[in-house]
Amino acid sequence: MFDYNYKAVKVNSIKGRLVTNQDIDPYLESVSPIFPVSIRGKSVEGRTIKSLSLGSGNTRILMWSQMHGNESTTTKAVLDLVNFLKEGSDLAAEILEACTIKVIPILNPDGALAYTRVNANLVDLNRDAQERTQPESVVLREVYDDFKPDYCFNLHDQRTIFNVGNTAKPATVSFLAPANDPERSISDNRGIAMKLIVAMNNALQKLIPGQVGRYDDGFNSNCVGDAFQMLNTPTLLFEAGHYPNDYDREQTRYYIFIALMEAIGVITKNKIEANTLTPYFEIPENNKLFYDVIIQNIDQVNSTYQTGDCAGILFVETLVGNKIEFAANLEIIGDLSQFYGHKTYNCLDIKDLETIRNTANLLNLLK
Known part of the structure; x- marks a missing residue:
């Protein structure tokens, strides 16, 4: 895997959620x-x-980010990619000679400003691929039709709840080669997407072993990825997820950049067929076994709870002014032995108990 000199090409002026x-x-x-x-x-x-x-080559790659306005990690990574290609290295020159890359950094600018998944009409653009009732959906399809891409990269974020398989590893990056029919058959174009994902996974396993998941491939023709796959364009879904203590997703941003570079590099060097399909299916599917915080034995804080009860807490991302704040929300009380916490506190531990009692938002949730 090439180093890419990431620290030098990262667009530091654009950061946060x-x-x-x-x-x-x-x-x-x-x-x-x-x-x-x-x-x-x-x-x-x-x-x-x-x-x-970007570029002037015969191979055309279309990528778009922030179809969901509050999913910004991939936008940051895409601009880092642009910066890399601007810097004029031998690899950048090779890519720009072989490929033409069309990038829509923010497809849903209204949702981005309001920090919402949906657009200003409260429509999920990723469920509007067929009817195209929204102007943003029309724009994407017009770009697709005009550009006639050979590959599509559909760039998203996923929530902190996702883990890899049944492990305690967060799904820091997830991929999917969307289905092109209800039977989820492997057409030629879907197979190409799978092989590109195998190449990206191989690179990421060296950096975040066990932290790459495979997204659910249930077919929905109204989803843009499925729709473009139906049009015989190899389409890849990227999902930027949680890395420990990285709620601004600046570390995940790096891993998405690496994935983009690896996929484009494989395409540029015509090495797609060096990968096989089997490893794609060996990538564990995502599961939803994480809470942001788990507090164990909460009966030590409030005697109304049952012995051994645990609290599962998720953070709610809220736009306050021009900043995203993470508010703790109590999701569940009960036996959470099958779940994981990005942070875990045990009220039987004196230090943990002291932390909880000194953290007003956590303590208030348990009253």
């Missing part, structure tokens, strides 16, 4: 003399939806 047009526009303007930036349409509330064009 809230990423909007206002955040990325100065960077897009700075690279526009090299990589043309176009306005492809407008959102429900009239915000611009922009694309960048």
Whole structure:
């Protein structure tokens, strides 16, 4: 795996979970003399939806991020990719000569500004692939039809609840080659997507062993990935997930960058067929066994609970001003022995008990 000199190419001006047009526009303007930036349409509330064009090669790769406005990790990683390609290394030159890459950094700018999954009409754009009732959906399909991509990269974030298989490993990155029919058959284009995922997984296992999952492949023609797969374009779903103590997802951002670089590198060097399908199915499926915090033996704090009861807490991401805050929300009380916590406290442990009593938001949830 190539080093990519990531620290030098990371776009440090764009960080955190809230990423909007206002955040990325100065960077897009700075690279526009090299990589043309176009306005492809407008959102429900009239915000611009922009694309960048990189390279001049015959192989066409289309990627879009923030279809869900509050899923910004992949946007940051994509801009890091743009920065790498701008820096003029031998590998960058090879990619730009072999490929033409079309990037929509923020497809849902209204949702990005409001930090919501849906657009301003409260529509999930990833369930609007067929009817295309929303202007953002129309823009994506028009770009697809005009560009005629050979590959599509559908870029998302997933929640902190996901683990890998039945392990205590968080699903820091997950992939899917979406189905192209209800039978979930392996068409030629879906097989290509699977082989690219195998290549990315091989690279990531060296960095985050056991922390790569495979997303559910239930077929839904209204999902954009399934819809483009139905049109015989190899389509890959990227899901940026949780890395320990990385709620701003700056570390996960790096792993998505690595995945993008590996996939594009394999395409550029015509090495897709060096991978086989079997390892794709060996990637464990995602499961939902994580809470952000588990507090064990909470009867030590409040005697109304049963002996051995545990509390499962999830953080609710809330936009406050121009900042995302993480508010603790009590999800469940009971036996959580089959679940994992990104942080776990045991009220039978004196230090943990002291931490809970000194953490007002946790203690208040248990009263």
